Amino acid sequence: MGDIRFTPQFQHVDWVDGKDRVRAKDPNGFNARFSTIESDLVQFSTVVAKVDAKLDQIENRPTRRELWLPPQQLAGPGNATHGWQVTTTGALVSSPGLCTGVMDLLLPEGVRLLTFRAIGQTTNNVTAAIKLSRALFGVGSFPQAMATVTASGAQYDVTVDVDPAQALTTTASFRYFIDARCENNFVAAVTISTFQIVYSTS
Structure with missing residues (x-):
């Protein structure tokens, strides 16, 4: 001024x-x-x-806000042995084998999601795909990936932009979740320490 x-x-x-x-x-x-x-x-x-x-x-x-999410145990769809376990420090670690799991999110209504971030580590060059997704309520709806983090390397800290076409939250129509999968993980482990979502209030 x-x-x-x-x-x-x-x-x-x-x-x-x-x-x-x-x-x-x-x-x-x-x-x-x-x-x-x-x-x-x-x-x-x-x-x-x-x-x-x-x-x-x-x-x-517009006000930018950061939402830090401690990883919860990722429940695999229809699979009790999904392969993700909570460590003594509160992180998630995968067991050898195919790991797949989903973590539900409760996001504010009517905010614009800007970025999605995942922090952790991997061993033996194993790669994990960690997705911020949404799906319409109802039976038979398909997940829509809004942002995908490819986690690899001894230490990873990856931030990706959220798809602008899907960034505005509509909690009356969609449920939001994080999907994490690691493949070819037979002798190694993937650790997820935390997630972060940055959003704008208008």
Whole structure:
């Protein structure tokens, strides 16, 4: 707001008893002084309007928020031996074999999802696909991947953008979840330490 300024023009000069004759039209008369005061008030009202507009912009500016999600035990669809276990530190670690699981999310309504992030580690070059997804309520609906993290490397910290076409949450129509799968994981392990979702409130 550095471009908003108010510089008053009116400067009062005292009249002196017995010397000044107060008139209407003199340069120091009532008309000139009141006209200058009126001009200052008009300028001041313009400045107030600009300040109000700037405050409205700040108030209506989208707010970015971070949602950190401790990984829950990922339940595999129809598979009790899904292969993900919670460690003593609260992280998730895969058992050798095919790991697949889903973690439900409760997201705010009407926010715009911006990014999806996963942090953890892998061994022996095993790769995990970790997806932020949604599905319409009802039997037979198919999951729609909104963002996919490919987790690989001894330490991974991967952030990907959420598909803008699916970014606006509609919790009355969709359920949201994280799907994590690791394949060819026969002698190694994948660890998931945490998830993060960044969203905008408008």
